[in-house]
Each structure stands twice: as C-alpha cells, then as structure tokens.
Amino acid sequence: MIVPPERSGERLDKFLSSSEFDITRARAKKLIDDGCVTVNGESFKASYALKAGDEVLAVIPEPVSPDMIGEDIPLEIIYEDDDIIVVNKPAGMVTHPSAGHYSGTLAHALLGHCGNLSGIGGVARPGIAHRLDKDTSGIIVAAKNDKAHLAISEQLKDRTLGRTYVAVVKGTPKPADGSIEAEIGRNPKDRKKMAIVERGGKHAVSHYRVVQELSQKTSLLEVTLETGRTHQIRVHMHSINRPVVGDPMYSRGSGKFAIKRQALHAWRMRLRHPVTGEALELYAPLPKDMEELIRCLDGDPSPYIK
16 A cells, blocks of 8 residues: 555555555554565654655465364345355354454354365365344355455455345435445444544445334335445444434443344345356345334334245
8 A cells, every 4th residue: 555645644554454454453553573564665663754656565464373273153145055145144143253252252163064065265264255234134045165265355346246224214315216325434433333434434325225114213224335344334323413222332321232243144145156146136034033123112013034
C-alpha cells in the first residue's frame, strides 16, 4: 500500500491498524517485530514515521490452531456434493477458530462431517472463503477442494456471488428501497467495533428493501450485499439510525425485544457451481428465535421459513 500525502508522518503500526490491512495495533506491532512488514523493501520499528509515497508491504500469516481436528457437531446441510457443502449456521457458532474459540466452530464441524476440505484458507480456515459473525445465523458455503475454493473466491471478488439477509431493524428506512455506500474501517475509539470512516476504510455497499413495517416501531428488511465487510450490515444500518434489533454492539436498548442476539439471518445465496457452472439459488430457513421475534412484532415470517 502506498502512503498518501495526508498520512505522512504517521507511525508505521498506526498506519497498518487503520488501513486496508484490517488488524489491531497490537497485532501490527507484533508483525513489525517479527519482520513481516517492510517499507520500501526495508524493515523498521513500529514507531517509524512514514513519508508520502512510501510503499508498505505486510505479510500476514494465517492463524494456526494446533488442535484443528474435526468434531462430531450436527450440521443443517442445505446442499452438498463432491465439491462444495452449504449449511445453515446457527447463531452462537463461531465460523472458524480465533482467540478464545479453539473448538466447537463451524470449521471443526465441517471437518468432522467431510473429513477433508480445501487447504487454501490455511489450517484454521479449511474450505471457508467467507464468514458470518458468531451471532448471525444463516447460509454459508465451504469448498471441499482447492479448485472449488478458488472459483468461489473469484465470485466473491467479482461480486457475482449474491447474498441476501433478513433483518429486523428499529424504525423504517427512507426510502423504503435504497442503498448504503460508505467505507468501513476499525472504530478509532473502540477497536472491537467497526465504523463508517472517511479514509483508510474498505469500500462497502449494501442494498436494502423494506418488506414489512412491524409494531414497536420496527421493520423487516431484506438486505443484499454487494461487498462483504466485517459487520457490514450492522454498521450500515446503524449509520442511518436504523440499527439491527438486538445488536449488543451497535444498538441501544436491545434488551426489550424477544431475541438475545442481533436479528440478522443470511437467508439466500445465489452462485455458480464452482465446477459445473450450474446456477444455484439456495435458502436457509429462519431460525426459531427470529421467527418468534417477527410474530411478536405482528409480522409474517412465513416467506422465510419454507
């Protein structure tokens, strides 16, 4: 990444943590100390003051879980063949191992079921080309071989893999059918959160449609991703003052609703089969907690529970 003029003089570790690398400052310092970061081909300390035009390169190793062994965890399988497996991930399940989550993840469950998956994602992310937040439920695809993994990754990159979510939000967006386009990066005041940022973020686009206006000043939405950034829907809806109901991170007063997590579910996926080229349109039925929430708000969840 080339340092722009307005960021001249910035510390190297700060630059890494607030740029497209999407890592914490502590992680940035460790990478620098480990020799994984260069500026114009040379290694420097974390405190190095960058100059406009400097080229910063970072090699970020994949996280490694030493005990990445398949586990016998039930899966709700939507589609499976020799190349891919598509499942309905429950809320509460972490997608792949991370700090504090070294067992019981979707990756462990997939390995337990399939025995082997694509190795492109590294030891900790077998077959997984995209992810869902721990407390977001819904459809996710994993590749069983490298050829399928590369093809799925390419569809994500060229935005031909379509993902539509069902969300319950506070209030009703205006207009009822619209788009939110705003860069997303780490929240400078809270590194656990993401935020809309003016610079150093990643391009993000979400398209929403109001399906039903519900009681208690809430609405049922379909949100289709054009990009797939961390917390994208949650951050975008918060940015227009229509946060996702139940979201403990981006919505105040979440406890008054009949759900214990963000009311967000990855409902539909459209993709080309990575090997045969067949057009697939797959659905993950709403889980009970979101179905009950919508009914409690005098809505009709039936189109999403087939």
